[in-house]
Amino acid sequence: MNKEELQKIKKWLPRGYAKRIYLETGISFVTIYETMNGKARNKTVLDAAVAIAKEEKERVENIQNEVSTL
Incomplete structure (x- = not known):
């Protein structure tokens, strides 16, 4: 995965995403951050x-739709 694709993913990741990935997968924070910055490759982290x-994208879009109907 190239840096542009990683940036598209990171754009939609909420604060605390690394902790959530850690809790779901047990993969270290170092590996998570290295993967998301393109310095390592880990399919589990990317998935x-x-x-x-x-x-997160779906949640934000739903909120925007609700606000637009007010």
Whole structure:
């Protein structure tokens, strides 16, 4: 995964995403941050990060839709 793709994922990750990935996978914070900064490759971390980013994007879009209907 290149740096541009990682930036797209990181754009949607909420604060505390690393702790959530750590709790779900047991992978160290160092590996999580290195993976998300393109210095390491870990498929498990990337899969978890993409899932969290999708959830966050959907949550933000739902909030925006609710606000627009007010």
